[in-house]
Amino acid sequence: RRVHGKKFFEPRRPLRPQRRERKAVTAQNLSAQDVKILVNIASASYLPMRKDVKTFKDEGYTYLRPLVEVSFMSYRKSTSPSTSFSPTWNEELSIPFLAPNNDYSPNNLQTVDEVLFLNVFDQLTVDLLSDDRDREAGLVHHRLERRWLGSIKIPFSTIYFNNKIEGTFRLKSPPVLLGYKSSRQFEQRTLSAGISEALVDPSSQREGSYLSFFATIEPPLAPADPISEKFETSEETELIAYADLWQASLEKSFPKRNFTCLVVDINGQSVFVTRYLKALAPPPQLLSIKDCDLNQMECVARYVANIPFVQDSLAFPGVCDIWSTCDQFMTMLAGDEEEHAVLLCNYFLHMGITAYLVMGSAIPEGSTAYVLTIEDNKPQLWNPSSGVSYFFNDPLCPLTSVGCLIDQNNIYANVQQFDQPNRLSFNLEATGKWRPFFSSKFPARELASVQPASLTYKKTNEDKRKEIQDRVEKKIRDSMMEWRARYVTRWNRHCQIKFRDLLPKLEYSRGAESDTQHQEYLHGLLEQFHICGFPINMPLTTMQAILDEVKSTGVHLVEGSESEFALAVYLHAYPNSVYSVWIYVANLARKTTRIS
16 A cells, blocks of 8 residues: 555554544535534543442442433433443444524524533442342342433533533532442542552542543534624724734734633623723622621622523624623623623622633633632632632643733733643733733723622512522422323422421532531431432523423433432522522432342
């Protein structure tokens, strides 16, 4: 076989193949059968371990049989089950994608609000024989069941706009998972048994479970053309001209970094971005909450994270990225990364904290906005949409690239060799590392803020809170019975009362309640039943989003009518009708049933 000379000298890496760039396909060349979402499930790490069946000596743990189910719209595909709390699959799952009205044009695709769910389950074998004599006679009657361990949600728009999603992601796991315990304790025992700590993955030092995967659309769909038209503006002509030159120069040197000077407001006007930053007071209640395990910064971040998240492509279809002011954001109670980040940054500024708006890229969302705080020379990054903070050197921080930092007075472009947060110096006075917008070359000027003088907060009506809470609980209960239409669904009222007592405590601890506390409180029930249950937390958005979240856990997928169920809902009200929704759901099987 003849080999071209150039090909002969190209490096061959059979153990590290590289994906090739694919050409986007236009809507005219597609049919309903052509388009698929491909998800390659690579591995997971530090999944929880079962406690019910003894396998390790003197411990109540057993191996898992974990699998990953990918669901999108009405389609579901699963990997094969593995046998480890840190399993490897390397399996590709293909999910058909049907565009609304079979229209694959960019204008239609960016309005799709469906979500791709990746749920991790533990597969159990349930022995349905009730008489030991039948077992001794060799009879076998088993049923396979799944128990939910955690999930990752990726909006379709995220995959569409970014072309692909790839990396290691932290699972959104319940704070308490009845019947399971952290596998990290087993890992710590291996360390004490003499294994060098240097051999342990550094990610193990951070709580949580992780899933590694790659997702893309095949064939790649043509994205919407970027909006290149000039918007009307009230900014000085000199400022606009310099902003265009400054940003163009940076993008030429660093084409993959996110640099932002001018943004578009809700009226379609170009606004210089520093005008959005101004110290604004958060609700006073957040700074004086008693019986709360969170510090003030965490309380404020949690409040912001509970304001519903809505992509601009859904809120303003066919329009460019729109930046709302904080009062507009609080009125609509909906916004994307920028609105959440600006509000959180302004709250921190009011609290006397050194804070910056971070424009960069993260996984899985792609282009995004975070908040950087610096206290005692320790940079910390905040994801405003989740309320979670990370130290800048955390290798598992979802923020993968920093393009620029923005404060009330200036923009600082990252011109360092690297853009990963854990490889950056955050010394903004080093002009060789951070290029300021305003400098001796282009002096600063007074720019009035577009934000209001202050934000108005109103106490949420308690009767309204209770009404919504009851409505949500009734809708989930009715839906679970519909999902189990073939079987009788029995409700355990005693367990439901216990769950209702536990839920408010979870809000004040941000889900940091220990599994042991729940085990002790549910001791009487746990002596009678195998309980598979967990609390779920989310902002109050739509009823359908809540139902999708509960249904995706598969808690209702228990065949037969012998199992019982428990459900409790608690809505925690924050000022201005911002709610944190807690749902505690479980299925209960009497301990005459054998599970392995």
